[in-house]
Amino acid sequence: MQDKTKVAIIGAGISGLACASHLQAKGSTVRVFDKSAGVGGRMSTRRGPTWQCDHGAQYFTARSARFRAELARWEAAGVAGRWAARIGVIDSPQGPWRETGANTERYVGVPSMTAPAQFLAASLPVQLDTHVDDLRREPSGWRLHALGQGWQDDLYDAVVLALPAPQSKILLAKTAHTFLGIVDEVRMRPAWALMMHCDESFDPGFDAAFVNCGPIRWIARNMSKPQRQGEDVWLLHANAQWSEAHLDAQPSAVIKILIEALQEFCPVLVRTSVVHRWRYADTQTSLGRDYLWDARIGLGLCGDWLKEAKVEGAWRSAVCLADAMTGELENNCLDVELISIEFSSFLYESALVLRNEILRKPLGRSLDNDDLNGESEQLHYGIICQDRTLVACVSVKNNGDKRYKIRQMAVSERFQGKGLGAKLLAHVERELIAGGAKKISLHARESAITFYEKLGFSCCGELFDEVGISHIKMDKII
Ligand SMILES: Cc1cc2nc3c(=O)[nH]c(=O)nc-3n(C[C@H](O)[C@H](O)[C@H](O)COP(=O)(O)OP(=O)(O)OC[C@H]3O[C@@H](n4cnc5c(N)ncnc54)[C@H](O)[C@@H]3O)c2cc1C
Structure with a gap:
């Protein structure tokens, strides 16, 4: 990708809009497409x-x-708020409902669920x-085809x-991309939703409840959410198994069965429903x-x-x-090259110098035998810039059973903050995945936790001391 990259995002759900916002904030030109009217x-x-x-x-x-920070932004803009609901659990049609017992903080869009997306x-x-409904990669970019509109003029x-x-699979099939096989492993399930006007006296004592019996999974009073307007409406979701078995049922039959199931545990008069x-x-x-991201074709x-x-x-x-994607953008502007480094080669020696400079000198230490033990058996990667100088390096230890440990990542001071660490790790990850890796771990300095979280690593256990500074173990399950 080059500067002012043009990106087409298909889907204006929360993921498409969040991706577009982040890309736009980093300087890309974006355009979001959705088949719906909103x-x-x-x-x-x-x-x-x-x-x-x-x-x-x-x-x-x-x-x-990270998401809490985004939620704070939504709350400040008045498009999301806490739903302090009385949430119950119904385990059997006969028994009384019970409280969930969980202390979950629940949030909703305000004044409706679509508000954060609209924001x-x-x-x-x-x-x-x-x-x-179609897309193709031409020599100078991607072109989209829209149902009833034909091939679009813009290239991305x-x-x-x-x-x-x-729905991704349908479009991937047009490109015959290898992601098609990967996406094929995913199984998604349906849900029937029933919206009802009930008798005004209907008050089961909860605002919403999880249902663990019969075809219903969830029931909620929409008006119990903050700033809702209009008439009081109750919502039912049927569970996945039942919805799948009744995927092609007539709406009238679905309404009848779900209302009868509801009446088994809540005596209620339903006036109208959809x-x-x-x-x-x-x-x-x-x-x-x-x-999933294929940087070669974007x-x-x-x-x-x-x-x-x-x-x-x-x-x-x-x-x-x-x-x-933006990591790629910044790195490609730098004109750098990812390389594998052979143990004991000239570049390996350069990596030792870089590691010593970045990882040990600031701590008043030098690389020692503990750092170098077993490195002849390990994998070493790096990034070189145009003049062939090594500007970033990392080593990888094979812990057996498809588990790998990333260690000793160093980025030259002059090149820090330009996304090279993320680029190097993404490259290493691709190589390890191609070799069948199932788990990648590392010991992160406390100050680097957010960096690794952004790359999909999660903290495991408590902080501990390593080379005199606070570290934590982080894992990424592939
Ligand atoms: C019944 C139900 C209950 C749920 N309950 C909860 C809950 O309580 N809590 C929770 O956190 N999550 C819940 N979820 C899940 C949550 O809604 C989703 O995880 C989230 O909204 C997914 O966002 P998305 O952007 O990935 O996908 P979507 O929201 O599905 O967005 C995809 C968009 O792509 C568009 N699109 C599809 N194909 C094309 C095409 N070919 N061309 C152009 N546009 C296209 C669609 O119109 C849609 O707008 C629930 C979902 C459902 C359906």
């Missing part, structure tokens, strides 16, 4: 003449520091009502598919990867199905992809 995808709100109801994602959690979209060029350096896995079928609601088998995939089937997971996947 943004938000599965973070969606159904509207009637006198009512509205969140009928996709019901709430979201914010567990990672992100407000500063992005978004082209709605555009169903991308990169394309991001921010769509559910089966159903919606979500074909891809959750992910049964995910990839366990944050994103093709990336993100979304909730890659690792964590939630709003937070979709957002995280998107920003990790944007990080990887």
